[in-house]
Amino acid sequence: MNYKKRGRRPRAFLFVLLGFLAILVFGWVVMLLWNAILPDLLNTKQISFWQAVGLLILSKIIFGFGHGGGHHRHHGGPSDRLRQKFRNMSDEERKAFREAWRQRCGQWRRFPDQES
Incomplete structure (x- = not known):
């Protein structure tokens, strides 16, 4: 029996679960910040949780994933x-x-x- 392959599924499941939880938590934070600041400041409407998650995903698509979407120069390279x-x-x-x-x-x- 190959024990190395058996250990990958729980890790992958845990990684997907943590990613999903991170999206939910960040969406909740975006919703709270938007609803606490922008309606009074810019006279906008409050947003729902799912609108906040959509806004978060849209901003990540526009501005990039990971390292801000830009190219970083690695010092000490060839x-x-x-x-x-x-x-x-x-x-x-x-x-x-x-x-x-x-x-x-x-x-x-x-x-x-x-x-x-």
Whole structure:
């Protein structure tokens, strides 16, 4: 009997359950905040729980899921390591590196120390 596969179903069920509960809780919070602030401030109507959940889902679709929907640059990635390595090279090593790069990739990208 494979015990590893058996353990995945409860985890997946728990993950789905926690996600559903998070949507309900955040929807409730959105509803409370909307109804406490906006009707008096902007003369709007109060919203129901399901309208708050819909508003929450709509905002996540528009503004993105996870990390705000934007691209985050990860420091210490391959390009940063290459840039650091290039800075630590001597002039002769840089020339040899540039020539090898041009032979492999062409001249489509500038190097860090070159002027625009």
